[in-house]
Amino acid sequence: MNDIAPFAPEMLETACEWTARDVADPAQWTEHLSAAEIDELEAAVEHAFGISDDFLQIGKAQFPLPTLGPRLKAIERELMDGRGFVLIRGLPRDRWSNDEMSMAYWGIGAHLGRPWPQNAKGHLLGDVTDHGKAPGDPTSRGNEIGLVGLDFHCDGSDLVGLMCLQTGVSGGLSAVCNSVALHNRLVRERPDLAAELYKPQPFDYRGEQAPGKPGWYLMPVFTRHADRLFVRLIRPYILASQRHADAPRLTGQAIEALTWMQDQAEGGAYSVIMDFQPGDMQFINNYHVLHGRSPYVDDRAAGKVRHLKRLWLETDVLADRPAHFTNRMGSHWAKKASISRMDAV
Template sequence: MQPMAVGERVAWDAAGLAADRGWIFTLDDRARRDLISAVRKVADPDRPLFDFGRNEFDLGSALPVLRAAFAEQRNGTGLALVRGLPREGVTEAEFRLMTWAIGLHFGVARPQGKASQYLSAVRNEGTDYRSAGGRGYSSNAKLDFHVDGCDVVGLACYNVAKSGGMSLCTSSIAVHNLLARERPDLLELLYEPFCFSRQNEQAPDEGPYVRCPIYGVAEGVLFGRWNRNRAASAQKLEGVAPWTPRQAEALDLLDALLQRPDLMYSMWLEPGDLQLMNNHTALHSRTQFEDWEEPERRRVLYRLWLAPPDSRRLPPGWEDPFKTVEPGAVRGGIRGFRWDDTCRAFEARQAATLGMTVPG
């Protein structure tokens, strides 16, 4: 199999990303004031997130910086870091609403779990990451490299841990190209469908797992998608074929390359940082962390999954996890147990605001 022709910046390695600072953006004092002012003008603890509309938040001079960051995750390295979100003197509730307000400007938020939550607090709640229903965002465990179930994921950092919790990321495109050069026989297997567990979070009309290739091509664009924990969990489910020895070899090599020091980039997220990740071109992970004793100091980030209006067509075979491969559609997410008419109404309103389509 020949390597795909991809842009140089999306197929980065650790040294290249460290040298290429075009993916890092900084909000100045005026932009920070504009952001927090927009939030405080409409903040109301009695209003649910769904009740807020995009037009209520004038992000002012912060908007061009955020727009450039979202463009970078789509068209550049697949990764963007925005530094300087207002944090000093900002309550956790204000920071949460600020994250939501940014999302309203750049896509339709997607549900993220069995509670059908559209904005998740990433904090240690003592869950077992390796259990059948385990989720990494509510544990303090070291995570496998993975993508989230959406086009774009945003992580806004409010508090950091006492120690650990380093953010790790690797270009799935760089790994693909390395496999194409060194092990094309194994790469070929990664274009075939694999099963991924829904971790007991499926909606009533969904099965316990989805099927999707790890790599695929649509309209000449290469896409990658992998989650070892969910793939391994699916191996325990009825009806899922066990990996062949060659499949297991391919997956083990994939995981090894994702963690190879020359390919993996490490960074510390600080309070006020917003990390944006294109789930189709980059995978991410996190080291284990130890938290503070004081509740007000404990590590917390706010995670937002987005379907953006400028999304690309997805490869054939990706319909199962995304519901549709159509570009510019409201797609992806984990509908969970509480996805109802209120959720559907929010998605329809937000889609109309951004000129997006909602699958039937």
């Protein structure tokens, strides 16, 4: 007789839950840089370039922000223990070059955390724009696919940041959704489905696995650690794992749970939409907030091509995290640590 009780998931971090109504006012989550802070950033950019034009040589110490730095630390705490997302507005895109914009963004990122490799190219600063890859390409990643919308998902780090260099002709709205609220609602309404997502699920590596390794890896969608909720949800990658004959097959409950998460995220009750302007920076807590985007239109001939820069960051706010959420700076991805320098059109 089996006396082991079935796993019963519990609601977690209810203080970090929010609904669309709670965050309807953009003033709640928009941080405007002051003229003095922009001057401070400009001086820090000049100082950093005086040390090196290799971004990998620039860290927090090489990018001094005596006034803005403490404000960024408060934002970092809010990201990890509060609302989980922020829009920082005010970088002077109209008078700064691509390199100056990127250095300012890199330096701000250094005050929020340490960089995390984003792909097998080792990019610590990446480009989100149309790379000419088709959505059906099994090796394509979200930052490389242009024009189409992206499902709500999380990236592979504590924090993810996006900075807008340039907008397209239309569309490309950014959306964020509270995954804590979704988790807790699923626990209340369908604990069986929540429990299924605490089990390891197969994710497709998109062809970026280490040599000789399988094209998929196992990871739970939900993890509880020190009474914190950690989420890794990339539904298209989980479904794509099934193209590998040696990957574990998804259960019916897993597919039902993934569909429930997608439907609730897209339903609008737990999400907010923001329209990036050139110079805007968005930072989110990957474990508490999903992000996606609407389809968009580019006009390359007219120089209207949507182009964002991306950072994945490890924060000091988390003193402890599950092993499968540790920074991959020791992985095969990090051996090619580099900065992506695609020019905005």
